Amino acid sequence: MHIEASVPIGELAVRIPGALDVFERYRLDYCCHGSRSLEEACAQRGVPLATVLQELREAAERSAQEERTTNWDRVSLRELCRHIVAEHHAYLRAELPRLEPYLQKIARVHRERHPELVELCRLFQELSEEIRHHLREEEEGLFPQAVRTETALAIGEAASLQPIAQAIEEREREHERAGALLDSIRRLLDDYTVPEDACPTYRHVLESLERLERDMHRHIHLENNVLHPRLRRLDTLLASGTEELSVPLR
Numbered sequence: 001m002h003i004e005a006s007v008p009i010g011e012l013a014v015r016i017p018g019a020l021d022v023f024e025r026y027r028l029d030y031c032c033h034g035s036r037s038l039e040e041a042c043a044q045r046g047v048p049l050a051t052v053l054q055e056l057r058e059a060a061e062r063s064a065q066e067e068r069t070t071n072w073d074r075v076s077l078r079e080l081c082r083h084i085v086a087e088h089h090a091y092l093r094a095e096l097p098r099l100e101p102y103l104q105k106i107a108r109v110h111r112e113r114h115p116e117l118v119e120l121c122r123l124f125q126e127l128s129e130e131i132r133h134h135l136r137e138e139e140e141g142l143f144p145q146a147v148r149t150e151t152a153l154a155i156g157e158a159a160s161l162q163p164i165a166q167a168i169e170e171r172e173r174e175h176e177r178a179g180a181l182l183d184s185i186r187r188l189l190d191d192y193t194v195p196e197d198a199c200p201t202y203r204h205v206l207e208s209l210e211r212l213e214r215d216m217h218r219h220i221h222l223e224n225n226v227l228h229p230r231l232r233r234l235d236t237l238l239a240s241g242t243e244e245l246s247v248p249l250r
């Protein structure tokens, strides 16, 4: 496998499962801006390219030894969508309402010494609303459409399917907005640094928000870098007519 500076960072994230930890460690954006080259992503963050390349090569060696890592580029779209819903959507649906009262509580108790917590509540509210709408759009729109397209192509009945490019673009714009909100929250909280006077609830909120950010990155990565490129390829096949539909769907 070629691990080079010119390869898009999202592509490296798809090909090397262990790369996600490397990118998170150096805060390199592999999900919302996965089409940037690794070199550009490193330059943007001021991270040494040679060090990242070395760590990626080590991660690739480890991934090659771990047979059980799922290659999401190879499973069916139905399975991929099911995994995203069961793993990431279910987590968000449980975690966002669970966290909300804790955020309200720490803002109430600590707002004098930490006025930024009031703004945190506002940003979190906005993020929650965005995400709730977004998950519904995916689960009732794009995902069933993806599965229908896959099935129709497999049995050679693709003529009546609608193009899905526009829905993908809308979902990607929503990913951008969620990513920007998560960045704002991280900046506001000084990279999740725990203040000296933080109570256990305060610590718990910071840890939970950082975990939520990490999960969102992996979630958006699976959609922007795996699911959507596969759907765009299917869309191209649809546009070119049904004669060539015996080509592999992955």
Ligand SMILES: [Fe+2]
Pocket: 084, 088, 089, 135, 138, 219, 223
């Ligand atoms: Fe999603």
Ligand SMILES: [Fe+2]
Pocket: 134, 138, 171, 175, 220, 223
């Ligand atoms: Fe999404």
